[in-house]
Amino acid sequence: MKTLSFIAFFAILGAFARYGQALLVAHLAGGPFPWDILSINVMGSLAMGFLFFETLERITIGPELRAGLLTGFLGAYTTFSTYVAGALTLLRTGAWGLAALYLLGSVALGIVAVMLGAWLSRRVRSR
Numbered sequence: 001m002k003t004l005s006f007i008a009f010f011a012i013l014g015a016f017a018r019y020g021q022a023l024l025v026a027h028l029a030g031g032p033f034p035w036d037i038l039s040i041n042v043m044g045s046l047a048m049g050f051l052f053f054e055t056l057e058r059i060t061i062g063p064e065l066r067a068g069l070l071t072g073f074l075g076a077y078t079t080f081s082t083y084v085a086g087a088l089t090l091l092r093t094g095a096w097g098l099a100a101l102y103l104l105g106s107v108a109l110g111i112v113a114v115m116l117g118a119w120l121s122r123r124v125r126s127r
Helices: 002-029 035-058 063-077 079-092 096-125
Strands: none
Touching: 002 035, 002 063, 035 063, 035 079, 063 079, 079 096
């Protein structure tokens, strides 16, 4: 229960950080390109790579706090950081083919899923 509490607390902070950064970057950059989402994905990936190894190899923190930071905060801030962390795990074990399949499959299936979801939404609305 303690781990879930840490995850929930940090998820709230991560969601606020995502929203704030999205507003700021959209205001500063503007235009049709999603600079806000790109900046969140890149910053989240940087933070995931840094914190994952810092809390695994250098800094000793409790598993609840680690889960709160990595799963709660970064999970709410950007799911992209978790996506690339999954690839990193495969790459660290030398499973390059599986990592490529995971990365490309996630993007391809994600696009198909978004298109299917949009199609389903239009079908539901038209009835």
